[in-house]
Amino acid sequence: MRLAIVILGAILALPAQAASPYVGQIKATASCAQCHGLRAPAEGSIFPKLSGRDPEYLKKALRHYRDKTRHSEIMNAMAGSLSDEDINDIVSFYSNVKP
Numbered sequence: 410m411r412l413a414i415v416i417l418g419a420i421l422a423l424p425a426q427a428a429s430p431y432v433g434q435i436k437a438t439a440s441c442a443q444c445h446g447l448r449a450p451a452e453g454s455i456f457p458k459l460s461g462r463d464p465e466y467l468k469k470a471l472r473h474y475r476d477k478t479r480h481s482e483i484m485n486a487m488a489g490s491l492s493d494e495d496i497n498d499i500v501s502f503y504s505n506v507k508p
């Protein structure tokens with residue numbers, strides 16, 4: 410019984426800790442893809458490409474938009490409601506997409 414509780418606890422704790430590219434894809438589809446695309450933004454669009462980029466760079470950029478140390482009206486609004494978990498999930502998706 411005790412062991413079962415320990416195992417259940419470990420399973421429940423997992424998704425909250427590990428960044429998930431699958432969850433990230435769902436979040437990116439809902440919130441980011443209309444501008445940035447999933448693989449790439451529309452040809453000739455003004456939106457920067459996110460796929461295949463350095464994960465540390467993307468996380469830092471999103472945190473800076475969130476705390477408004479980097480200014481962009483659109484991205485300050487988009488990143489304002491992201492949690493650290495959202496950022497980790499979304500970045501683990503985009504950084505793993507092969508451009």
Ligand code: HEC
Nearest residue numbers: 440441443444445456457467470471480481483484487499
């Ligand atoms: C309505 C369009 C729009 C949406 C939706 C949007 N973005 Fe952006 N994004 C932009 C624009 C425009 C820029 C360029 C802003 C600038 O000049 O800093 C940008 C820039 C970025 C950058 C910086 C890229 C670089 O090269 O420095 C990142 C990272 C980013 N967006 C991530 C996201 C994520 C993650 C989402 C979803 C949560 C998202 N964006 C949703 C329009 C959008």
